[in-house]
Amino acid sequence: MMECFTSLLSTTYVLGSIPIILLVILAVTPVDGNLSRKSLLSWPVARPLASLYSFLIEVAQPATVTTISDWDATEIRESSSINVSKESDFPEGWWTGDEVFLLERRAIFSKAWLFVAHTSRFVKPGDYHAFEICGFPLFLIQGKDGIIRSFHNVCRHRAYPVISRKKSGSTTVIGCRYHGWSYDTQGYLIKAPQFECLEGFDKSQNSLFEIHTRITKHGFIFVNLDARNDVAEPELEVHAIDRFANANRISRRSSRIDGWEVEGRFNWKLAVLDMHGNNHSSARTNQESRNLRSVLQSMFSVSSRDQNRYRYTNLDVFPASSIHVTGKGGIWFSVSIVPMNVGRSSVRCDIYEHFAVRNADRKHAVVADIKPWFASKIAKLETAYKTLNAPGSCKTDCDNQLSLRDGMVEARLHDNALQELILSNLKSHLTLERVQGEEIWPTVQLSSTSDKYKRANELCKELEAFVEDAGCSKGLSKTRVKDPLDW
Numbered sequence: 132m133m134e135c136f137t138s139l140l141s142t143t144y145v146l147g148s149i150p151i152i153l154l155v156i157l158a159v160t161p162v163d164g165n166l167s168r169k170s171l172l173s174w175p176v177a178r179p180l181a182s183l184y185s186f187l188i189e190v191a192q193p194a195t196v197t198t199i200s201d202w203d204a205t206e207i208r209e210s211s212s213i214n215v216s217k218e219s220d221f222p223e224g225w226w227t228g229d230e231v232f233l234l235e236r237r238a239i240f241s242k243a244w245l246f247v248a249h250t251s252r253f254v255k256p257g258d259y260h261a262f263e264i265c266g267f268p269l270f271l272i273q274g275k276d277g278i279i280r281s282f283h284n285v286c287r288h289r290a291y292p293v294i295s296r297k298k299s300g301s302t303t304v305i306g307c308r309y310h311g312w313s314y315d316t317q318g319y320l321i322k323a324p325q326f327e328c329l330e331g332f333d334k335s336q337n338s339l340f341e342i343h344t345r346i347t348k349h350g351f352i353f354v355n356l357d358a359r360n361d362v363a364e365p366e367l368e369v370h371a372i373d374r375f376a377n378a379n380r381i382s383r384r385s386s387r388i389d390g391w392e393v394e395g396r397f398n399w400k401l402a403v404l405d406m407h408g409n410n411h412s413s414a415r416t417n418q419e420s421r422n423l424r425s426v427l428q429s430m431f432s433v434s435s436r437d438q439n440r441y442r443y444t445n446l447d448v449f450p451a452s453s454i455h456v457t458g459k460g461g462i463w464f465s466v467s468i469v470p471m472n473v474g475r476s477s478v479r480c481d482i483y484e485h486f487a488v489r490n491a492d493r494k495h496a497v498v499a500d501i502k503p504w505f506a507s508k509i510a511k512l513e514t515a516y517k518t519l520n521a522p523g524s525c526k527t528d529c530d531n532q533l534s535l536r537d538g539m540v541e542a543r544l545h546d547n548a549l550q551e552l553i554l555s556n557l558k559s560h561l562t563l564e565r566v567q568g569e570e571i572w573p574t575v576q577l578s579s580t581s582d583k584y585k586r587a588n589e590l591c592k593e594l595e596a597f598v599e600d601a602g603c604s605k606g607l608s609k610t611r612v613k614d615p616l617d618w
Contacts, residue, residue, distance in 0.1 A: 221554060226516070227519060228473065229473050231473070234557050235470070237571060237573070239556050241357065241573040241574045242355065242560075243450055243556075244354070245450075246351060246353055246467065247262055247264075247353070249385065249387070249481070250346060250350035250383050251385045251386055251387055251483065252387055252481075253279055255273070256275040256303060257302050257303040257316060258272070259273070259294065262298075263284075264356075267574060268285065269354065272316050273316065279352065280316075280318065280341060281342035281343075281352075285340070286309065287320065288310050293306065312324075314338070314339050319338050323337070340358075342355065343362050345365055356574045358573060368449075372446065372448070380461070380485055389502075390479070390480060390481035395477075395510070396474055396475055397474065397516035398474060398516060399468045399476040401519075402468045403450070447549075449549070450553065451469070452468070453467075457497065462484050462494065462497055463484075464482040466478065466480050474520075482498060
């Protein structure tokens with residue numbers, strides 16, 4: 132009798148342990164490659180059998196993943212089968228609002244490290260290249276000392292452009308065509324007609340406004356428009372790019388073989404929406420890039436035929452640039468989305484080849500394939516943005532999802548790391564502005580000039596106004612630069 136009771140107890144113990152073992156196994160379920168543990172404390176000690184089956188099904192469901200965003204708010208990530216209803220964190224006018232764009236100018240493009248070029252574009256002293264990023268004109272020039280420097284493209288006299296005729300060229304003397312002020316390759320004022328003899332005028336106090344410039348050991352040039360002296364170094368960006376360049380044999384000895392800009396009527400964030408996806412590799416987050424979709428795959432959804440033709444590895448650089456390496460021929464290229472205004476952007480592409488590779492056929496094939504195809508995809512982005520601007524469209528992503536079909540753009544906003552990073556930067560800067568009680572433009576430079584110079588400059592303005600009123604301006608006022616740097 133005792134033996135039967137012991138056997139029955141043992142069997143009951145084993146059978147009773149099976150549900151517990153299943154609970155332990157099912158309570159640790161993989162979610163997107165990560166283990167997500169679900170608490171078992173909600174299960175009472177005694178529970179009916181019917182409830183047990185319900186509980187097993189409940190525990191077996193993938194647990195909801197929650198993350199903490201940069202602005203300390205909890206977001207619920209939606210699975211592919213569950214649509215989480217949540218009020219959008221993105222402000223009205225995220226894609227189309229002028230106020231949002233102006234805040235982006237102040238909060239991101241005025242103070243972030245921006246990739247602009249590669250050193251291989253500068254061969255000799257005097258070589259220069261001019262750019263305009265988000266309405267800020269600037270240029271890079273190689274000095275006689277071999278150093279590449281960046282400057283605001285505005286004359287210190289009246290803020291007219293000093294590089295105006297050609298966007299690229301070579302000169303060792305940079306001259307403003309308006310009043311004849313001239314500068315050397317280091318930005319020093321060397322000539323100021325009718326001001327040099329003015330008492331109190333100091334040439335050394337009227338150099339071009341220099342921009343923070345950093346060059347990686349592999350030749351990638353970054354600029355930061357923030358006028359403060361204590362700008363943080365781009366350590367994460369440089370570290371990630373150095374690792375990427377080492378792995379892909381990119382060096383200062385690379386040679387630029389082609390490049391172009393395609394302008395389109397769309398918001399810059401729409402273009403980078405897929406370029407920086409959830410599984411992106413980003414220099415901002417110091418992650419290494421390996422076998423990810425290039426701009427030809429992720430940004431514009433390349434066909435499988437094109438994917439087989441070229442294999443790409445890419446590195447995304449916040450806020451709107453990326454570096455791409457093709458699988459054959461030693462060819463790599465950079466892509467930058469350049470905001471012009473809220474509804475107009477320019478996509479700049481520069482193609483390079485490795486110094487040891489000189490494959491003309493491969494070179495021409497890459498350019499011939501990418502260039503026209505690139506332009507056609509820009510047209511699709513324009514159509515997508517036109518849809519956003521259509522009456523009745525949801526401009527704030529009411530359902531946490533922007534879905535523009537027909538193969539143009541499709542992405543989930545709150546699942547996109549770049550969009551969240553942009554929003555975080557905007558919110559942080561807006562907080563500073565609210566504390567200070569005014570807009571903060573990090574690019575604004577403060578000039579130090581004598582009282583006599585200021586009086587002379589005011590007299591010059593009055594004379595110009597008189598000439599313009601008389602109708603003798605000869606069109607000079609039409610070329611005036613409208614910019615926050617125009618003081």
